[in-house]
Amino acid sequence: MPTSERDLDIVVFGATGFTGALTAEYLAAHAPADCRWALAGRSTAKLEEVRARLARLNPACEALELLHADVTDPASLAAVASRTKVVITTVGPYLEYGEPLVAACAAAGTDYVDLTGEPEFVDRMYLEHHDTAVASGARIVHACGFDSIPHDLGAYFTLRHLPAGQETRIRGVVRSGAQFSGGTFHSAMGAMSRQGDAKKALSARRKKEGRPAGRNVRWVQGKPTKDPVLGYYLLPMPTIDPLVVTRSAAALASYGPDFSYSHFAGLKTLRYTIGGSVAVGTLVLAANIPPAREFLKKRIKQGEGPSESRRAKSWFTVDFVGEAGGETVHTRVSGGDPGYTETAKMLAESALCLAFDDNPPTSGQVTTATAMGDRLLDRLVAAGIRFEVV
Numbered sequence: 001m002p003t004s005e006r007d008l009d010i011v012v013f014g015a016t017g018f019t020g021a022l023t024a025e026y027l028a029a030h031a032p033a034d035c036r037w038a039l040a041g042r043s044t045a046k047l048e049e050v051r052a053r054l055a056r057l058n059p060a061c062e063a064l065e066l067l068h069a070d071v072t073d074p075a076s077l078a079a080v081a082s083r084t085k086v087v088i089t090t091v092g093p094y095l096e097y098g099e100p101l102v103a104a105c106a107a108a109g110t111d112y113v114d115l116t117g118e119p120e121f122v123d124r125m126y127l128e129h130h131d132t133a134v135a136s137g138a139r140i141v142h143a144c145g146f147d148s149i150p151h152d153l154g155a156y157f158t159l160r161h162l163p164a165g166q167e168t169r170i171r172g173v174v175r176s177g178a179q180f181s182g183g184t185f186h187s188a189m190g191a192m193s194r195q196g197d198a199k200k201a202l203s204a205r206r207k208k209e210g211r212p213a214g215r216n217v218r219w220v221q222g223k224p225t226k227d228p229v230l231g232y233y234l235l236p237m238p239t240i241d242p243l244v245v246t247r248s249a250a251a252l253a254s255y256g257p258d259f260s261y262s263h264f265a266g267l268k269t270l271r272y273t274i275g276g277s278v279a280v281g282t283l284v285l286a287a288n289i290p291p292a293r294e295f296l297k298k299r300i301k302q303g304e305g306p307s308e309s310r311r312a313k314s315w316f317t318v319d320f321v322g323e324a325g326g327e328t329v330h331t332r333v334s335g336g337d338p339g340y341t342e343t344a345k346m347l348a349e350s351a352l353c354l355a356f357d358d359n360p361p362t363s364g365q366v367t368t369a370t371a372m373g374d375r376l377l378d379r380l381v382a383a384g385i386r387f388e389v390v
Contacts, residue, residue, distance in 0.1 A: 115145030145343030
């Protein structure tokens with residue numbers, strides 16, 4: 001069925017989990033009155049509990065439809081995808097649970113958003129389902145939370161303040177005062193234990209995807225150093241974020257003829273920088289020792305998160321230093337609790353943007369900057385996430 005004739009605008013899959021519930025709560029408070037949305041999951045009883053909680057926030061939510069959807073039942077996912085314009089999913093780790101829903105949305109021409117930070121999953125979905133989504137018109141948009149919207153749209157925003165058509169260098173430096181997500185930890189442990197598989201998937205994707213004609217786009221990993229502009233000690237971060245930024249740059253000619261991006265954690269002291277490097281190395285080692293990996297995963301559970309008061313005290317900043325044509329600009333993206341509150345906001349606004357806004361014509365697996373660009377940037381600013389020149 002053409003998306004214009006479907007009876008739902010947005011379906012939230014995973015609303016019984018911690019971040020999924022926050023995403024549903026955000027929609028209950030901020031979705032337009034004419035937005036037709038529903039909740040989907042395996043347990044009707046649990047969905048009813050979520051709906052009752054949402055109705056206390058917004059009485060109109062008493063009428064929310066509840067849909068059965070199970071990642072082990074492809075027919076149920078196909079039924080959900082065929083009824084809506086956009087599906088939001090918070091059901092991870094995505095490498096374990098994500099592909100059936102991507103496949104259903106790609107086949108049905110249904111837009112899809114998630115909050116994954118798993119590079120191997122994203123690359124495998126490109127290899128398996130990008131062509132189907134291009135043919136159906138579906139926009140498959142991964143990493144619509146803290147991974148990787150502040151970095152992707154932050155680099156996109158920074159370009160506005162640099163000379164066009166020049167060799168461009170941008171580095172992003174992330175800092176945060178927040179408790180990380182249990183789901184993010186489980187996904188990270190899984191990714192660190194599968195580095196060989198991830199490299200194979202990335203290599204296969206690059207071979208299929210090719211390079212932008214007549215342009216040079218690359219991720220420069222960088223080395224530990226002290227930033228001369230920001231004053232922070234820099235620790236390279238091999239996360240999904242630089243991959244997303246450079247994929248936006250490859251897709252959009254506005255990033256110029258020669259573009260590079262580097263991504264770092266910013267720390268105030270050398271002692272913390274050394275400690276952070278040791279901690280990351282220890283986690284990588286533990287992730288590749290099965291008993292240690294399972295021990296840590298049991299200690300940090302998925303589906304649980306910090307209290308509202310703890311989240312209210314949390315924050316993030318991503319500073320960007322951009323250089324082009326002899327000019328240097330310092331920009332910043334900042335907001336509140338990155339792993340939960342702001343991620344739910346970014347995920348929900350991405351879905352609303354796809355469902356209702358006049359976005360650039362795209363299809364297949366695309367980034368937030370490519371699929372939504374200025375429209376999503378404007379939405380996030382209106383929602384309280386700050387994009388500024390410092």
